[in-house]
Amino acid sequence: xxxxxxxxxxxxxxxxxxxxxxxxxxxxxxxxxxxxxxxxxxxxxxxxxxxxxxxxxxxxxxxxxxxxxxxxxxxxxxxxxxxxxxxxxxxxxxxxxxxxxxxxxxxxxxxxxxxxxxxxxxxxxxxxxxxxxxxxxxxxxxxxxxxxxxxxxxxxxxxxxxxxxxxxxxxxxxxxxxxxxxxxxxxxxxxxxxxxxxxxxxxxxxxxxxxxxxxxxxxxxxxxxxxxxxxxxxxxxxxxxxxxxxxxxxxxxxxx
Numbered sequence: 528x529x530x531x532x533x534x535x536x537x538x539x540x541x542x543x544x545x546x547x548x549x550x551x552x553x554x555x556x557x558x559x560x561x562x563x564x565x566x567x568x569x570x571x572x573x574x575x576x577x578x579x580x581x582x583x584x585x586x587x588x589x590x591x592x593x594x595x596x597x598x599x600x601x602x603x604x605x606x607x608x609x610x611x612x613x614x615x616x617x618x619x620x621x622x623x624x625x626x627x628x629x630x631x632x633x634x635x636x637x638x639x640x641x642x643x644x645x646x647x648x649x650x651x652x653x654x655x656x657x658x659x660x661x662x663x664x665x666x667x668x669x670x671x672x673x674x675x676x677x678x679x680x681x682x683x684x685x686x687x688x689x690x691x692x693x694x695x696x697x698x699x700x701x702x703x704x705x706x707x708x709x710x711x712x713x714x715x716x717x718x719x720x721x722x723x724x725x726x727x728x729x730x731x732x733x734x735x736x737x738x739x740x741x742x743x744x745x746x747x748x749x750x751x752x753x754x755x756x757x758x759x760x761x762x763x764x765x766x767x768x769x770x771x772x773x774x775x776x777x778x779x780x781x782x783x
Contacts, residue, residue: 605694606701608746611708616741616750617641619712621761622648624754631655631662631716633754634736638712638780639675641740646675661734665778668714668736672780680711685778691771699771699779700746703739706782712752713739715770716777724748724764731755734777739770 624633632651720730741750
C-alpha cells in the first residue's frame with residue numbers, strides 16, 4: 528500500500544528541495560480540550576458540581592474532551608497503555624546513514640538490529656526504492672521490516688493532518704509501549720522541527736526517518752535513534768506529544 532498520487536508534498540527526502548518547510552509544531556491542547564478543561568475547572572468551584580464526561584485514566588497523555596450527557600455518550604476509544612515496565616530501551620547495533628538520503632534505510636537497519644537482524648543499508652535502500660529524493664513513505668518501511676523479519680508483524684499508522692490529535696498522541700504512547708515491550712522498534716517518518724528533552728532543536732524541513740528504540744514514564748517519553756548525525760548525540764529523548772506532532776502529515780511503522 529502506498530500513499531496516493533505523485534504529490535511532491537509526500538516526498539520524504541532528507542533535504543528534498545520540493546518538500547514544504549514546516550514550522551515548529553507546539554504540543555498544545557486543541558480548542559475543544561481547552562473548553563472542556565475550563566468547564567471542568569469552573570465546575571470544581573461550584574458546590575456539588577461534577578465535571579461531565581468519562582473518567583480519564585492516569586496513564587493517558589492528554590485529557591479527552593468532556594461529554595455533556597454521560598448516559599448517551601459513546602464509549603471512550605482511547606487506546607489502553609499495555610501493562611509492562613515503566614521504561615524500557617532496546618539493544619540495537621546503531622549505524623549512521625551512509626549518505627544524505629539514506630535516512631530511511633538507516634532507520635530500518637537500526638530497527639531490525641533490535642531483532643538480531645543485520646541487513647546492509649544498501650540492500651535495504653534497494654528494497655525500499657530509495658532515491659536521492661529519499662524513501663517514499665512509512666508504508667515502504669513497514670513493507671521492508673515485515674519482509675526482513677519474514678512475518679507481517681508491522682503495520683503503518685498515518686497522521687494525515689498538520690497537527691496530531693490527542694487520540695493520535697495516546698495511540699503513539701500505546702504503540703511505543705506495546706512494540707518496544709515486545710522487542711520491536713518503531714520507525715517514524717517525520718518532517719519539520721521538534722525540540723528534544725534537553726532543549727535541542729532538530730529540524731528536517733524536507734523530511735527524515737528515525738527509529739524509536741525506547742520509552743520512559745509509561746510511554747510519555749520516547750528514546751529516538753537518529754542516523755543523521757546532525758544535532759549532537761545519536762540518541763535523544765522527546766515527549767511523546769512532541770514526537771506525534773513531529774510525525775504529523777506522515778506516518779510510522781509499529782507492531783500490530
